Amino acid sequence: MTRSTIHIFITLALAAALSAGCGADGAGETCQPGTVCSFDELPGWQQAVPGRSVRVASTGETFWVATRDPGSGSILVGPAGDALDGELKMRILASTASEGLAMDGSRTRQRVAVAWADRQGQLFVAVGDGDGWRRTAPLRIRGSADPIAATSDLDIAIGNGETLHVVVRDRARDALIGLTGIAADESWSLRTVDDGAPGAIAGDCRDTRSDLEGQIGYNPSLLRTSSTLSVSYHDALCGNLRLAQRQAGSQGPWTRRLVDDGDISLGDGFGALPGDVGRDSSMAQAADGTTGIAYQDSARGRLMYARIESDDISRSVVDPGVRVGDEGQTDKQLVGAFPSLVFDGESRPRIAYFDGTRARLKLANRRRTGPGVPPRTVWLPETLSAQPPVGFSADLARASDGSELLVAERLGSVDGDTRSILVVQDEGGF
């Protein structure tokens, strides 16, 4: 395949529909919560599709793209089958969405699920399959009158049967909460994933500080495997990346552990500086069962990868963010934001991410460099061809046939204004 980067276009009618609000409101009013709705396909237009908060997921051999229009707050969703030909058939699921948008696809069930929060902090889920889309009313907590005060820090995973899992940082509870339910019912069960209470993780900065609570659960990445539900998330007070896990089929408690405290040792008795890791993270599982997390080390401007074993966590630097300058000096590059992790057919990790210094999309592959047990491997970062500034909200998905699709936002100049533009890139551009 030789295709590379495409800016997606739809017709001006979309802009008209969005500005009039009829698409979004119409969808919300004509579709009763929990019922299957058509969410009429928008006709083709000639305007660039916005790429704000863009997500991609695969359902077998089909890629789905969800994005948000920053002007109206509408959630657009559609199959990406024709995206590389410059067209995308989008539907509007909702209006007045906030910044956060999450998406997951199920290969076995040919379903795609989307979660978002509106500007009032209400949380919504929609599930699409061959029959259409089913959207919930604002989610409620089963057996509780307390509303959910959702932030834009959320993620969704498709479970067994009709089950869906959502994790979201709840503003009122100042905690990361986990919700489980089905799209046909807006009443979901709740388990607190992490409220940042001291003593949960031995040795971390909250361990002995009873005054440190909350400010946890930022940018969660949720992974549902056959046996386990896992979520990686950021602890803003400690600057840490945490991992919480529980058995997938149970309603048991979440167990938490530290993936990386990010602390920076200066060596030679000079002590350490506090770190800041995991503001963005992405978790995935390979066919051989390997679970990994790609995350950014913000304090050091680099991309990291953590391999999760049953008891151990091994970390490696994927891209240190350095570049040799004209005068022979090494210039610092801030890389690693918006990481997105997939595993290829040989269970090797591939990570798409953003280079903030050059405003470019990058992709890192792990390759074997020699024999041995375990084999010697090296990370090979490369810059993708997409024209900068591009790479915001980068998201990479892999289909069952091995094809991959990378989506991201480009900030482009349209008629003198800076606009959000959806960019799609396939293997040809990798």
Add this chain to the structure above:
Amino acid sequence: MALVSCLFLACPGAGCDRVKIDDAPTSDSARIDQTGALRTAMRPTSLSRLYRWSEPQGLPLDEPAKTVYLEGRDVSIGPLETPFPMERWTSSAQEGRLELELHEPQGNLLIPIRVPREVGVRICRFRLSATNWRVNARATQAAGPTWDVHLEEDPSTNLDDPRVTTVGECPELSTGQAPSTAVSDQLIDYAEDALAGGLEGIFANSPVSALRLPRGEFELLSASPFDSRRGRLRVTGRPSESPSPQIQESAIRAALDLGVEARRADCAPLSTVPPVGPSPTAGFIAPNSLDDSPYAVGFALSGEFITHLLRASTLAGFGCRGLEAYDGLEAGLKPEAAELDAVGLADLPLQGPLEVSVSVGGLPDLELESTLSAVTMRTAPLRVDLYGRLRGVRVRLLSASATTEWRAEPRISGPRQITLSIVNLDVTDPSVDSPFDPALPDSEELGRWVRRLFQLVLEDQLILPAPLLPDSPLRIENVRVRPDDILFLGRLDPPPSSRP
């Protein structure tokens, strides 16, 4: 942190807070780049204040216990370990000799005596009261390249109208509150020995050492979270033989030989620091420079060594700054202040202030301009990267680079810190690069914009710390640029009160 090697771009914000100090005498193998690079003169009358600052609780007493035969038995007097407050400390100097006298008009000293008994020991306490407690000593400069002084003779002590009374009961040595004459005489002798020993102990810390000049070896780490910025600078200071220390009536003078070794940081240009020769003797503080001034201490750092140090600091990575959480540059720049509209980037959806990253592409040159009391520095090329937050992450909006030459005037900005305020900044070959497809103005306007940006970014970031250790009592109050050196003039901080 004020230290000799944190210079100019070396120390913006808190970038110099990782310093390892080894205050032991310099090893023979330590590198020395310039003899007499730092020269100091101190007014002799200030010596007493300096010592008082070093001993805030008073005259340090460290007199061990002494066994004597009293009233038919061996008893143990002392020990004394509590400082003795002295109201007045005075000092003076003559050619080759300095004198220090301490005076307390009305004082008393509590002295214990341990008296053995059939079972155990009784600790008796006696109060020695007197008027006009005086202790006096004369010292001369030790020979060779050292700042040490040695006493001409044992310090002399004098107590007027000494009286000893018993505190509590001590039937073995006194009747009621009146000890025997023999006991009183022994206690007075013991107290005088303690006072003399205390003054001798003060002189063990030489006058120049008490100033806390950078004598010894100091390591500075450019403590960045970014590996490429990590370098190391080792500064060595040792008492100079040329010129050797001098005690004169007008001033106590000493000089330091200084050396600096840099371990290159990866972010630094691929350069080597050229050697530097002995400092010109003409730059030594003029013999009478302190006589007509209100300052207690003056010291001059050679311009050649400042340049040398500046280059070494650059090589050690101190010139690569910004984007670090604790860095002064992190404080941010308002987008309006950067005038992004001039380069067509005004409508970017930025969140919060801009951040700045600075790097230098070559070793800088420095020139002292005594007639203007300014320094001129040239850097080729200097690059400033402007970062803004877009979609919650830091993104480089543009890189501006140019060869720069700026003139700056020193300004006191802290007790031991000088800020170089930019009075003139010229840029040549300005360029701007951005992934955001900027609409750049013509070259003249671009040069004006780059010049303004550099001035905005560098203002108040050029720090020239005084060559003093952080715990120095000296407060810099004046700085002068001279043809061959920069002269710092200051007073000693008021000594902490030794009385409640």
